[in-house]
Amino acid sequence: xxxxxxxxIVPAAGQGRRMGADRPKQYLxxxxxxxxxxxxxxxxxxxxxxSLRLCLDEDDAWFDPCWVPFGDWQRVAGGVERVDxxxxxxxDLAPEAAENDLVLVHDxxxxxxxxxxxxxxxxxxxxxxVGGLLAVPVADTMKRADExxxxxxxxxxxxxxxxxxxxxxxxxVLREALHGALDKGIRVxxxxxxxxxxxxxxxxxxxxxxxxxxxxxxxxxxxxxxxAAQAEAMTGAVVDEAE
Numbered sequence: 001x002x003x004x005x006x007x008x009i010v011p012a013a014g015q016g017r018r019m020g021a022d023r024p025k026q027y028l029x030x031x032x033x034x035x036x037x038x039x040x041x042x043x044x045x046x047x048x049x050x051s052l053r054l055c056l057d058e059d060d061a062w063f064d065p066c067w068v069p070f071g072d073w074q075r076v077a078g079g080v081e082r083v084d085x086x087x088x089x090x091x092d093l094a095p096e097a098a099e100n101d102l103v104l105v106h107d108x109x110x111x112x113x114x115x116x117x118x119x120x121x122x123x124x125x126x127x128x129x130v131g132g133l134l135a136v137p138v139a140d141t142m143k144r145a146d147e148x149x150x151x152x153x154x155x156x157x158x159x160x161x162x163x164x165x166x167x168x169x170x171x172x173v174l175r176e177a178l179h180g181a182l183d184k185g186i187r188v189x190x191x192x193x194x195x196x197x198x199x200x201x202x203x204x205x206x207x208x209x210x211x212x213x214x215x216x217x218x219x220x221x222x223x224x225x226x227x228a229a230q231a232e233a234m235t236g237a238v239v240d241e242a243e
Contacts, residue, residue, distance in 0.1 A: 005101045006050040006122070007093060007171065008043060008070075011085040012036055012108035013057040013078020025214055026108045027062040030224050035214055037067035038111035038227070044069040046118035050104075053092060055085035083178060083188040090175045099172035102126075105191050106166040109214040112226045113166070115234075117207040121166060124205050131169030132203030133192050134211065135161040161204050164211045167191045169202070 012026050019025045026036040033041075043050070052073035056063055063075075076092050078085040086105055090097075097103070102125060106113070113134070121134055138160040143151045167190060169177075177194040188194045192202045210226045212219060 005098065006047060007097060007101060007103045008047060008050045008052045008166075009055065009086055009089045009103060009105045010039065010043070010052065010108050011055045011078060011082045011089075011105070013055050013060070013085050014082070014108075015057075019215075019217055021217075023062055024057075024060075028214075028220060030111065030220060030227065034062075034067065035111050035223075036063075036108055039106070039108050039113075040068055040070070042111060042113055042115065043106060043118070046115045047104075047122070053089040055079075055089055081188075082190075083182065083194075086191065087175070087178050087182070090171070090178065093171065094175075097171040099170065101171045102168055103171050103174055104166040104168040107213055110165055110211055111214070112223055112230065113164075113211045114208050114230060117211065118166070121168060121205055121207075124203070125168045128203055130200050130202055131167070131173065131192075131195060132205050133167035133190075134164040134207035135204045136164065136207055136209050136211075137161055139209075163190055163192060164207055164213075165190075167202075169195060173198075173200075 015024050019028065021028055027034045030038055050070065052068070052070040053076050054068065054073060055076045055078040058077050076089045079088055090103070117134055125132060138157040142155040142157050142160065144153050144155055146152045169191060173195070174191060177198045178188065178191070181188050181194040181197045186197050195202050210230070212223055212226060214220060214223055
């Protein structure tokens with residue numbers, strides 16, 4: 001199995017209300033650039049040949065097309081939930097995408113995904129019939145809480161992984177899985193969960209732990225430090241990527 005054409009879908013229609021900011025989190029700044037611009041730049045660094053579908057709220061007043069480094073890209077109307085945005089993008093691709101084309105879906109709030117992980121993911125998925133996702137094994141002790149916020153049991157972390165993105169699947173399989181899950185009322189938290197509902201087992205591809213998802217205010221500072229450390233390691237010199 002080969003990759004004839006590579007598609008990227010980046011859902012970016014969320015409001016990020018947990019950040020308590022005056023704008024959606026994808027438009028908050030890390031240095032002089034918004035999160036969205038940094039995420040797209042990192043994806044383009046690894047996949048310059050990809051075709052991008054960027055899912056934005058129809059009333060988005062913050063977006064600037066100059067932040068998109070891809071030559072082949074289109075804006076797609078985002079939905080209420082992440083799954084709605086991804087499905088809208090997949091449906092939009094129907095006239096162009098082949099059933100076996102590879103589709104990678106990446107959170108706009110993950111600007112720190114490392115280029116090495118992106119390359120390793122693509123290389124692994126070229127010959128992977130089901131598809132897979134970047135993930136990291138759970139390292140912390142896991143507690144299950146009751147409704148009062150008290151521990152009911154300590155869960156074994158054996159075999160548990162944190163799901164990251166990108167997550168990659170063949171176009172036809174992913175579109176069918178997402179439509180099928182929604183038709184059956186299955187809650188879709190990520191693309192892999194829809195694939196799992198089809199009775200398939202996505203491959204877990206070990207990634208780096210610094211693939212941070214910006215969710216809370218303090219995550220912006222963490223992302224700034226991560227990007228600076230990555231830049232230093234990749235260039236062999238101190239480079240402040242946040243400037």
